[in-house]
Amino acid sequence: MFQSALRLIYPPRCVSCGEMVERDFALCMTCWGQMDFIAGLVCDCCGTPLPGEDGGTPEYCDDCLARPRPWSRGRAALLYRDKARKLVLSFKHGDRTELARPAAEWMLRAGRAILTPGMVVAPVPLHRWRLLRRRYNQAALLSQALAEGASLAHIPDLLIRRRKTRVQDGMGAEQRFANLAGAIAVHPRHRERLRDRTVLLVDDVMTSGATLSVAAEACLAAGAKEVRILVLARVAKAS
Numbered sequence: 064m065f066q067s068a069l070r071l072i073y074p075p076r077c078v079s080c081g082e083m084v085e086r087d088f089a090l091c092m093t094c095w096g097q098m099d100f101i102a103g104l105v106c107d108c109c110g111t112p113l114p115g116e117d118g119g120t121p122e123y124c125d126d127c128l129a130r131p132r133p134w135s136r137g138r139a140a141l142l143y144r145d146k147a148r149k150l151v152l153s154f155k156h157g158d159r160t161e162l163a164r165p166a167a168e169w170m171l172r173a174g175r176a177i178l179t180p181g182m183v184v185a186p187v188p189l190h191r192w193r194l195l196r197r198r199y200n201q202a203a204l205l206s207q208a209l210a211e212g213a214s215l216a217h218i219p220d221l222l223i224r225r226r227k228t229r230v231q232d233g234m235g236a237e238q239r240f241a242n243l244a245g246a247i248a249v250h251p252r253h254r255e256r257l258r259d260r261t262v263l264l265v266d267d268v269m270t271s272g273a274t275l276s277v278a279a280e281a282c283l284a285a286g287a288k289e290v291r292i293l294v295l296a297r298v299a300k301a302s
């Protein structure tokens with residue numbers, strides 16, 4: 064009753080363009096068609112789309128082959144471009160926190176193959192001063208919605224930033240990796256919980272993978288058995 068009264072006052076709208084839609088937290092047909100959802104054969108490590116058919120054996124992209132990742136498997140829901148890029152940016156900087164729910168649904172669909180029971184879900188941390196300015200960590204909103212949707216344990220403060228790092232926009236991959244070395248650690252309080260568990264690291268965007276690498280290394284150093292990653296959007300090279 065309350066729900067339907069709410070619907071009369073606030074009819075559900077497309078999270079991208081604001082058109083009225085059938086249900087809450089969804090996209091209209093037009094925006095759905097224009098979003099670059101990743102499907103088909105993907106790199107088993109980072110989720111970037113690969114040419115060819117899915118033959119059931121893991122395949123890897125050139126980036127992951129050239130730079131072995133500390134995590135074992137990974138998936139991404141969207142390609143970070145055009146409409147999807149706009150949506151991710153409005154989530155990051157525009158206080159569109161309501162996007163976490165549909166985004167987590169897309170990520171769950173993309174990541175189905177790499178989820179295992181007993182996993183611990185954790186976000187890539189945001190440095191405190193950046194958290195204050197933005198008021199929320201978009202990765203933590205995603206990881207919380209994801210953990211709920213998949214009935215997995217969520218540890219929002221599993222990882223902490225040990226020091227301030229420079230904003231990475233405009234840096235090349237090498238610079239990004241150097242900028243971040245040792246910058247993330249497992250919160251001492253959670254070390255025990257991590258032992259021999261598989262961790263699912265969540266972030267909004269993966270570019271070079273530098274931040275995720277440092278975060279994954281911190282988990283492994285603290286005793287995690289394995290780390291997998293799931294991101295909302297993957298920056299893929301133009302093919």
Ligand SMILES: [Zn+2]
Binds near residue numbers: 077082092095
């Ligand atoms: Zn729309």
Ligand SMILES: [Zn+2]
Binds near residue numbers: 107125
């Ligand atoms: Zn890859």
